Amino acid sequence: MREIKPVHVVGGGLAGSEAAWALANAGVPVALHEMRPVRMTDAHKTEAFAELVCSNSFRSDDWTGNVVGLLHAELRRCGSLVMACGDAAQVPAGSALAVDREVFSDAVTKALTAHPLIEVRREEIRSIDQLLSHSGRAERDPEPRGDDGNDTLGFGSTALRACARNDSVIFCTGPLTSAALADSIRNATGEDSLAFFDAIAPIVHADSIDFDIAWRQSRYDKEGRGGDKAAYVNCPMDQAQYEAFIAALNAAPKTEFKDWEKSTPYFEGCLPIEVMAERGPDTLRFGPMKPVGLADPRSGKRPYAVVQLRQDNKLGTLFNMVGFQTKLRYGAQEEIFRMIPGLRDARFARLGGIHRNTFLNSPKLLDETLRLRAEPRIRFAGQVTGVEGYVESAAMGLLAGRFAAAERLGRAPAPPPQTTALGALIAHITGGHIGPKGAFQPMNINFGLFPEIAAPTHTADGRKLKGEERSRAKKRALADRALSDLDAWLSAGVQRSPAEAR
Numbered sequence: 001m002r003e004i005k006p007v008h009v010v011g012g013g014l015a016g017s018e019a020a021w022a023l024a025n026a027g028v029p030v031a032l033h034e035m036r037p038v039r040m041t042d043a044h045k046t047e048a049f050a051e052l053v054c055s056n057s058f059r060s061d062d063w064t065g066n067v068v069g070l071l072h073a074e075l076r077r078c079g080s081l082v083m084a085c086g087d088a089a090q091v092p093a094g095s096a097l098a099v100d101r102e103v104f105s106d107a108v109t110k111a112l113t114a115h116p117l118i119e120v121r122r123e124e125i126r127s128i129d130q131l132l133s134h135s136g137r138a139e140r141d142p143e144p145r146g147d148d149g150n151d152t153l154g155f156g157s158t159a160l161r162a163c164a165r166n167d168s169v170i171f172c173t174g175p176l177t178s179a180a181l182a183d184s185i186r187n188a189t190g191e192d193s194l195a196f197f198d199a200i201a202p203i204v205h206a207d208s209i210d211f212d213i214a215w216r217q218s219r220y221d222k223e224g225r226g227g228d229k230a231a232y233v234n235c236p237m238d239q240a241q242y243e244a245f246i247a248a249l250n251a252a253p254k255t256e257f258k259d260w261e262k263s264t265p266y267f268e269g270c271l272p273i274e275v276m277a278e279r280g281p282d283t284l285r286f287g288p289m290k291p292v293g294l295a296d297p298r299s300g301k302r303p304y305a306v307v308q309l310r311q312d313n314k315l316g317t318l319f320n321m322v323g324f325q326t327k328l329r330y331g332a333q334e335e336i337f338r339m340i341p342g343l344r345d346a347r348f349a350r351l352g353g354i355h356r357n358t359f360l361n362s363p364k365l366l367d368e369t370l371r372l373r374a375e376p377r378i379r380f381a382g383q384v385t386g387v388e389g390y391v392e393s394a395a396m397g398l399l400a401g402r403f404a405a406a407e408r409l410g411r412a413p414a415p416p417p418q419t420t421a422l423g424a425l426i427a428h429i430t431g432g433h434i435g436p437k438g439a440f441q442p443m444n445i446n447f448g449l450f451p452e453i454a455a456p457t458h459t460a461d462g463r464k465l466k467g468e469e470r471s472r473a474k475k476r477a478l479a480d481r482a483l484s485d486l487d488a489w490l491s492a493g494v495q496r497s498p499a500e501a502r
Contacts, residue, residue: 006031007168007404010125010181012049014082014390015382015397016172017108021081022401024117028408032112035124041176047122048105049112050082056104058086058391061097063479065472067447070479071391071421072097074486075398078422081111082394126180128169128188168407170400172382174393177358189365189372200388200441201324202337203350204309205448206317209233214309214342219293232310233319235342236296236303242285245339249277252332255353272326272354288323307340314432318349318448326352349446350388359386361440362429369403369413370396370430379404386429388442395422395445396429406493416489420482423489424449453477 004027009020012034020030037047044051060066063073075083086097089104112118173181216230237245254274276283285291289305296303309319326333333351338344362385365372370385372378381400382393399422403413416423418432428449443449455474458464465473 004028004408005167006119007170007401007408008033009170009172009401011172011174011382012036012112012120013172013174013382014050014394015174015384015400016170017050017112018080018082018394018397019170019172019381019401019404020112020118021115022079022398023405023408024115025079026402026405026409028117028405030118031121032118033121033123033125035178036122038122039124039178041178043176046105048102048109050085050108051105052099052101052390055390056091056098056101057093058097058099059389060095062095063483065475065479066095067421067445067475068389068391069095070482071395071425071445073479073483074421075391075395077483077486077490078398078402080394080398081108082391085111124178124180126178127184168377168379168404170379170381170397170404171384172380172397172400173358174383175357175359177384182358185360189360189374200350200353201320201322202326202333202348202352203312203318203320203443203446203448204343205347205349206319208343208345208347209309209319210342210344215297217294217297222293232308232322233342234294234296234303235307235309235340236291237289237305237307237341239304241339241341242289242305243281245336246277246281246284248336248339249274249328252336253329254327255329272328273324274326274328307343313428313449315448315451317450317452318446321352324352325354327354328352349448350444357383357442359384359442362386363431363440366430368415368426368430370400370426371403383442386440386442387425388444392425392443392445395425398422399426402493411493414489414493417485419451420486420489421445421450422486447475447478450478450482453481 006029007023008031009016009023010033012020012032016032016034020032023030034047034049036044043053045053058072059068061072062069072083076087085104085107086099088107089099091098091100113120171185177185214233214235216232217234218229218231221229252274273284273288276287285305289307291303291306294302294306307324308322310322312318312320321337324337328336330351334348337348338346340346360366360380362380365374366380366385367373367376370379370381372380379400381396385396387393387396399415403415406413415426418424418427424432425443425445428443432449453474455470455477456465457470
């Protein structure tokens with residue numbers, strides 16, 4: 001039986017732990033690199049794998065009516081280590097899955113260190129060059145050049161050119177990627193491909209926008225690349241509504257930066273709306289809420305101010321609030337943003353925020369199996385790919401591990417269907433998101449990422465479903481379809497068991 005070369009996983013957080021576990025349980029050896037305790041981060045307190053540095057909650061565990069619970073269910077069916085240890089460390093939290101932090105991370109650490117196919121290496125990976133020596137090729141080759149003298153591989157990093165002939169690597173270094181490694185990744189992928197903070201604007205479900213008030217129109221009716229003159233949804237305000245909105249922003253409670261985030265600067269081109277409001281009552285009206293080039297079709301006149309929403313996914317089910325990145329507390333966001341005409345009954349797929357992060361422009365850089373398009377031996381997983389949340393990060397680690405394992409075993413990896421939570425999330429970050437350059441921002445799982453479904457409209461006895469009851473029925477239909485399609489995907493792509501591989 002041929003020797004199976006190891007896959008290198010960099011980072012022992014949720015994604016890295018999940019990737020290593022998926023690989024090892026498929027019979028593929030793993031070298032798991034974790035820099036702690038050799039080099040600690042500003043947020044971590046221990047050297048344990050999968051340490052939870054923020055909340056201890058994995059959010060809702062209700063798979064029938066909550067998309068996060070559905071993702072939990074899918075991960076369990078895929079043999080997730082994070083979910084198994086989370087279930088074992090569960091603490092009372094109603095319908096949510098919350099865990100004892102220490103019990104959870106200790107369980108993950110014990111599982112990984114005990115696995116015979118996982119070698120843990122406690123060391124900092126400062127660059128891709130350093131990692132190449134661990135892959136068995138420390139020497140550097142001359143840089144390949146075309147006849148015109150240009151780099152034939154399309155990027156400037158000698159490290160990546162060498163890596164093209166070396167081992168499979170999955171980077172799962174998350175929001176606290178060390179400065180040295182972040183520089184190495186940025187140099188290899190392009191100066192504009194790696195962000196160091198995220199400025200998140202709220203995202204609204206399209207079907208919760210009131211189009212009796214809002215209307216579609218691009219500023220000055222300017223056509224986009226697709227010939228669409230009505231690419232934006234516009235929510236108008238008169239002077240009284242605008243002044244009340246500004247007063248609410250100024251009075252609202254804000255979320256403070258964590259200690260390790262306080263050095264994160266505000267960028268003038270991406271200021272929180274409440275900071276702009278503090279600069280003067282008309283700042284927003286001459287900024288992201290400017291009404292120029294727009295006319296309310298009900299009156300034919302230009303509004304005093306306008307909140308614009310832009311389509312956020314290819315399905316057209318989600319719209320983001322343009323320029324509305326914010327540090328307002330979540331409860332205040334929902335209350336204040338529902339003051340906006342047309343958004344009184346808005347349902348939010350994601351609320352806004354600004355915090356330190358490290359993430360790639362994944363739709364540009366990664367293929368559908370999380371490989372770097374310019375160098376397929378390299379994968380990224382977890383929060384660095386632009387997902388937001390514990391379980392979302394773990395999910396990308398699990399998929400990256402399964403994809404890399406399939407390749408090692410001579411099989412062609414295929415992503416899960418977009419009708420599943422796993423498939424919807426990976427499809428969004430690797431191509432489903434649309435928007436102008438620089439618009440890609442981290443995303444939680446939400447039902448707006450799923451293809452539509454013909455949901456039930458009546459009960460079994462013929463009674464018409466309305467309101468919340470109809471919404472629950474649709475979510476259940478989406479969940480049933482997701483689990484059915486996931487089971488089919490798993491059956492079609494079964495990997496060898498560890499016993500078969502040894």
